[in-house]
Amino acid sequence: MTIALTYPQRARPVPRRDPALYSTRRFLDRQALNAERYLAGLAPIRVEEFGSPAIAPTGAHIAAANALVDELRRALSGDVVAMRRMRDALAAAPEGDIQPFLELKARVYRQTKEGEKLFAFYRGIFDQRSGRFGGRLRGVDRIARNCYQAIWLGLGRARSVPAPQPFAYIEDGNGPATYRRGVKLSKLGKRANPFPLVKIPQHRLHNPWTLGAIPHEVAHNLQNDLGLWQVMPQVITRRMTGRVPPEALAVWARWHKEAFADYAGCLLIGPAYVESLIDVVGRSQRQVAAFNPDGVHPTPILRVPMNCVLLRRMGFADEARAFVTAWHRIYPLRLRRGLPKALRESFDDGATLMVEAICETALPQLGGRSLRHVISFTKKDVAFVREAADRLLRGENTGVLPERYLIAAARRAITRKGADPVAIAGHFYATLGRV
Structure with a gap:
């Protein structure tokens, strides 16, 4: 009898997955790794990145910028940890729902872009201190700080000193402007601006005698930091009610921010402010006389005479007369015909009342003093x-x-x-x- 010999069959080797081939696991690993690297890339800004300490942004400004990103970084850090956990859970149970992981990935990417946008803005304005305009911008910072010092030291009662101080940077294309402390800005992802920003066109830095705009822009921040932003329209309304037509009163109240900044400019640097203002608002006759029913700036043809009312009360009658005479020669009174009748006919009274409301009213926000008693410019x-x-x-x-x-x-x-x-x-x- 023939016996058939049988041999145990060799177990077939299980084919190993080629690591070069793409897989779901690799996708999960890579997204978690990318998220970790996104987080690492949002490194805090450092003072030494911006050249000489003499002109670099102050540590307070850099700390404020970093603090704005810290909230994002903390949220992103938590999401990175969550992504690792989800990745591990999906690796252990591949049939699990991957959608929450994908949603988390999208949120991490969105937060990363927000953080990069914030850092791009601050690094952009901070980097200007490393270039040829660094010293000039630091000089503008010092003027702005001195304006704050003049007001804060003149208050009737001590109050907490706002910090950080205003920070100047160059932005061409438009005139000087400011972003107030605490205002939510789109360029910051609708986050609150941590310190006053004063933007200046490059050509103004070349001609420092045109920097009368600096006290004006700083004054917007002072009105905000002093808590007068909402108060001033109420003061103006109380002072003018029954003394000017209601239609004119509504216009004066709407102009409170720009009028406050102009008057503060006069009180901070004297007649030179009005001369600087003339350089800015003295355009074509059509532009100067154009009334904007929704505008927050006083109509230019009235703006110089408005400030001359204050100059006379400050003791600069000769200077005020010279400004008004030259202004009316260039922009005759007949150009006011395009203004609303109620405003035009009550202008003299309104301009006087406006100065009294903003500059000569004692306010608790000023420690019981008026703006003219807090700061003054004299002979x-x-x-x-x-x-x-x-x-x-x-x-x-x-x-x-x-x-x-x-x-x-x-x-x-x-x-x-x-x-x-x-x-x-x-x-x-x-x-x-x-x-």
Whole structure:
């Protein structure tokens, strides 16, 4: 009998997955890894990234920018941990629902883009301090800080000092502007702006005698930080009710922000502010006389006379008369015919009441004082400005002169016969760099 020999069959080897082939597991691993790297990429901004400490953003500004991203970073960190857990769970049970993982991935990517947008904005304005405009921007910072010091030290009662201080940066294409502290900005993902931002066109930095806009923009922030943003329309309404037509009163109340900033500019640097304002608002007759029924800026043809009312009350009647005379020669009174009748016919009374409401009303937000008692510019200050102008012309240090007065000094210096604008600009910024 033939016996058939049988041999145990060799078990077939289980084919190994080729690691070069794509798989769901690789997808999960890669998304979790990318999320971890996104988080690592949102590294805090460091002071040393921006050149010399003398002109770099202050530590307070950088800390405020980093704090704005910290909230995003914390949320992103939690999502990264959650993605790892979901990945591991799906690896153990491939049949599980992958949709929550995909939704989390989308949220991580969205948060990463938000963080990068925030850092791009701040690094963009901070990087300007590393270039040739760094010293000039720091000089503008110092003028802005001095405006704050002048107001805060003049308050009738001490109150918490706002920080960080205003930060200047260049943005061309439009005139100077500001973003107030606490205002939600689209460029910050609708987050609250942590410190006042003052944007300046490059050409203004070349001509420092045009920087009268700085006290104006800083004053917007002062009105906000002092808690007067909502108060001023109420004060104006109380002062004007029954004294000007209701149609005119509504216009004056709508102009409160720009009027406050103009008046504060006069009180901070004197007649030089109005001269600087004329440079800005003195355009074609059609533009200057155009009334905007929804505008927050006073119609330009009225703006200079409005500020001259304050100048006269500050003791600068001759200067106010010269400004108004020149203004009316360039922009005759007949151009006011396009204004609403109620505003046009009550303008003189309205302009006086506006100064009384904004500048001469004692307010608790000012420690029981009026704005004119908190800060003032007098004939004595003109003497300081005159001496500073002489020193700028000679390239000498202006000593302990408040930084904001340098704008007025530069305007005075540039009017001198034979004045060199390049030298004056250089001495202006050199002086600010030494303070």
